Amino acid sequence: MSDESGVGATSPGRARQNAIYTAGVFGDRPRVPADFAELERRARAAMSERAWAYIAGGAGEGATMTANRAAFARWEIVPRVLRDVSRRDLSVELFGHRLPAPVLFAPVGAGELARPDSDVLIGQAAAELGVPYIFSNQGCSPMEETAAAMDAVRAGAPRWFQLYWSTDDDLVTSLVRRAESMDAQAIVVTLDTTMLGWRPQDLNIGSLPFARAEGIAQYTSDPRFRDIVAARLAAPDRPAGPKVRVTRSAVAALASMARRVPGSFLSNLRSPVPRESVQTFLDIYSRPSLNWDDIAGLCDRTELPVVLKGILHPDDAARAVDIGVGGIVVSNHGGRQVDGSISALDALPGIAEAVRRRAHVLFDSGIRTGSDVYKALALGADAVCVGRPHMYGLAIDGRDGARDAVANIIAELDLTLGLAGQTSVSELSPDVVRRADCGCGQSSHTDRAPLSPTR
CATH class of the missing domain: 3.20.20.70 (Aldolase class I)
Structure with missing residues (x-):
């Protein structure tokens, strides 16, 4: 990095400070706080x-x-x-x-x-x-x-x-x-x-984002996941889903699913795919x-x-x-x-x-x-x-x-x-x-020898 004493210094700390302080001369304050x-x-x-x-x-x-x-x-x-x-x-x-x-x-x-x-x-x-x-x-x-x-x-x-x-x-x-x-x-x-x-x-407000299809885009965009959803929908012994209560929150959740699953919003509202995609994700996303x-x-x-x-x-x-x-x-x-x-x-x-x-x-x-x-x-x-x-x-x-x-x-x-x-x-x-609690300044960490080859 170049010397900080002259123009063009590349220290990220000094550069960031200078940019903020210079903007401050014109009355501008950073939108993102520094603390x-x-x-x-x-x-x-x-x-x-x-x-x-x-x-x-x-x-x-x-x-x-x-x-x-x-x-x-x-x-x-x-x-x-x-x-x-x-x-x-x-x-x-x-x-x-x-x-x-x-x-x-x-x-x-x-x-x-x-x-x-x-x-x-x-x-x-x-x-x-x-x-x-x-x-x-x-x-x-x-x-x-x-x-x-x-x-x-x-x-x-x-x-x-x-x-x-x-x-x-x-x-x-x-x-x-x-x-x-x-x-x-x-x-x-x-x-x-x-x-x-x-x-x-989350529990106190009954909120899990994935249940609204928030945060499952890696899955709904994946060909294997879509195949799993299609197979579940086509299964002859597919169990009936839980009875749906029509509430404002349920309607909002359905709309959220329809917006976030591939396909048009209107067709998704009429399709079982969004709800099945969410249920499939919840069933298979993690393996204990x-x-x-x-x-x-x-x-x-x-x-x-x-x-x-x-x-x-x-x-x-x-x-x-x-x-x-x-x-x-x-x-x-x-x-x-x-x-x-x-x-x-x-x-x-x-x-x-x-x-x-x-x-x-x-x-x-x-x-x-x-x-x-x-x-x-x-x-x-x-x-x-x-x-x-x-x-x-x-x-x-x-x-x-x-x-x-x-x-x-x-x-x-x-x-x-x-x-x-x-x-x-x-x-x-x-x-x-x-x-701070013992003043020893020591730990069991080894010194920084070069890494040996790894995968």
């Missing part, structure tokens, strides 16, 4: 009750969400001074691709609750920044449509694909082949949602019997790196690498699945040690700021995934909001890196942080 508390407040005001419950809510009493943030507070950055930090490098390499910053847009299902065309808008935001978007398997646009929109912004914009393992293995294969065809750089298998966690915010043999088989039948999301125990991480997995995402699903779970950050050092640089380690759950990213990288992550912040930005200002929410995090990471005395994220290790 998370205000970002969250404005997003809540912009969202419907259903959207807020689904996107901001967590499992049970919210203990895991609280633990995720408390874990970051237990670690303190120890800045060093009188070092030349005028040039800084945030770039990282993941699976042979050089990224400008160690940040990915995490997959968030049913994003259209926050803004129509959510996946396309998020993908374009990620493409503008040059960082990957992990397409949600519960997305609201077919993956091919989102990929095309990203490529229109930046040719070859990086994208990964999140996979929920269906009870129909042929559907799993179809989704993987589609991901390969639209140039995904990795397959991210989410392990911690083989069934939905207990989510009181998912096991290690399934993952090993996936590693064998795709050339793409397989990344496992939702690992919190070192033994699981070590076993994953032993069977050929290329990456781990240390995650508790943002506190949305198990109430009272270990925080993701507390799990990170032990998993980084267990993996021992044989695979990439990513981090998810609780990232809110650039200093959070700094701490996660110091404790063993190669990159982080940002979820709720970009969804909040999306709700406030669409594509620009999603972009700016993540750009703010990257900018703060850049400034934190320099102010703490480092010039590259590759320099970060447990030595640059210390435990």
